[in-house]
Amino acid sequence: MTRIYGERADRLRKLFEAAPDEKFTNQVLFERMGAASVGQAEERKNIRNTLPSLVRCGFLKKDGLGSGATYQSTGNAKKRPKATPAELAERKRQRNALRTAQHAVRTRAARVELQAANTPAPAKLKAVEPGETVEQFLARGGRVQRLVATWEQAA
Structure with a gap:
């Protein structure tokens, strides 16, 4: 307000x-x-x-x-009386003390540990079996279409 x-x-x-x-x-x-x-x-x-x-x-x-x-x-009073400047200063001091205490707990080691716990493990890769070569593919009766590169078209 x-x-x-x-x-x-x-x-x-x-x-x-x-x-x-x-x-x-x-x-x-x-x-x-x-x-x-x-x-x-x-x-x-x-x-x-x-x-x-x-x-x-x-x-x-x-x-x-x-x-x-x-x-x-209605005759109802304010729910909470207006705070004096001293009360406001005390509330601010308490808020800052709580914030400082929370920050002290969160050391770098704790943050790194928390980050490590929340980071998903990398997916394990399956072992790749060698496929067939172009020569094996041609020997099987396969056909290879060769596309001309742009730098070959300029010549």
Whole structure:
């Protein structure tokens, strides 16, 4: 989720938390979010795009379709509270430690061994028995057609 999208969702949540029993149409939402004026079409579109995700996560309830649809708070809080910068840094540190540990286990010898185990064995070639020579073929009554090479045609 992008930062701007998250900020817009937070602003919408606060708007609905301030009036939990009130039903909002798109137009009322636009007015309360300050996006009802001319030149704010992009912001209105972004608000309309944010609302379905709030419905899917159970924060809002939608009644109706199209421009007559109304949205109301369900009273459900966010499933996961917003992490503080310290918590985000700790998660990143844990992720990097796990990644480093996994990389240390995968030494070159282990990678070579894994590659050898996953490489199919070469197919064994059957012993080739010698065939007959051209002279033997002609002696049997065979006929040989000789094709002229391109460099012989130029002469």
